[in-house]
Amino acid sequence: EVQLQASRGGLVQPGGSLRLSCAAFDLALEDFAMSWLRQAPGKGREGILCMSSDDYTVYYEDSVKGRFTISRGTAGNTMFLQMNSLRPEDTAVYYCAADYKAYGSGCLSAGSYDYWGQGTPVTVSS
Numbered sequence: 001e002v003q004l005q006a007s008r009g010g011l012v013q014p015g016g017s018l019r020l021s022c023a024a025f026d027l028a029l030e031d032f033a034m035s036w037l038r039q040a041p042g043k044g045r046e047g048i049l050c051m052s053s054d055d056y057t058v059y060y061e062d063s064v065k066g067r068f069t070i071s072r073g074t075a076g077n078t079m080f081l082q083m084n085s086l087r088p089e090d091t092a093v094y095y096c097a098a099d100y101k102a103y104g105s106g107c108l109s110a111g112s113y114d115y116w117g118q119g120t121p122v123t124v125s126s
Contacts, residue, residue, distance in 0.1 A: 002027045004117035006096050011123045012086050020081040021073075022096030022117050029072055029079055033102030036070060036081045037110055038092035039119070045095070047108035049081075054103045061108065063089070086124045093119040 003025040012018050020036070035050035048061045049070045058070060069082045079096060097113035106112050 001025075002115050004096050004098060004115055006094070006117035006120045009094060009120040009122035011125065013126050014086060014088055014124055016086050016124075017082070017084045018086065018122060019083070020094060020096070020120065020122075022079045022081075024077045024079070024098060027098060027115065028076055029098060030076045032098040032100050032115075033107040033112065034070065034072065034079045035097045035102065035107055035113060036068075036079075037095045037097060038090075038122075039095070040089075040092040043092075045110045047110060050102065050107035052102060052104050052107045053100055057104070059105050059108050083122075086122075088124050090124050091122065093121050095119050 005023045007021040033053035037047045039045040048064045051058050067085045071080045096117040098115045099113045102112035
């Protein structure tokens with residue numbers, strides 16, 4: 001059974017950094033598009049960055065460009081989200097997702113994914 005399991009988020013001060021990981025079970029991430037999405041209080045779920053399944057291009061939502069990065073572990077079954085220069089507006093529940101059919105910039109769309117990790121809350125506050 002395919003499962004994605006995200007690490008625990010937490011409370012971070014503004015300007016701080018946090019790295020989330022997402023372990024994949026029964027799924028080889030090198031064959032799949034990967035994405036991190038988030039849902040802020042009172043808002044819909046949005047893709048913030050992703051790596052497409054066709055050419056591994058990384059796409060970013062504008063608000064995280066230059067601050068957040070996505071990567072895949074060398075063993076191929078873990079993805080990471082490195083978040084730097086965190087802002088209060090980054091407060092949200094964060095989700096990892098993977099699917100073999102998320103191509104190009106479509107990998108930012110929540111609708112592209114069948115496989116999801118559980119949400120993990122991140123709070124940026126002093």
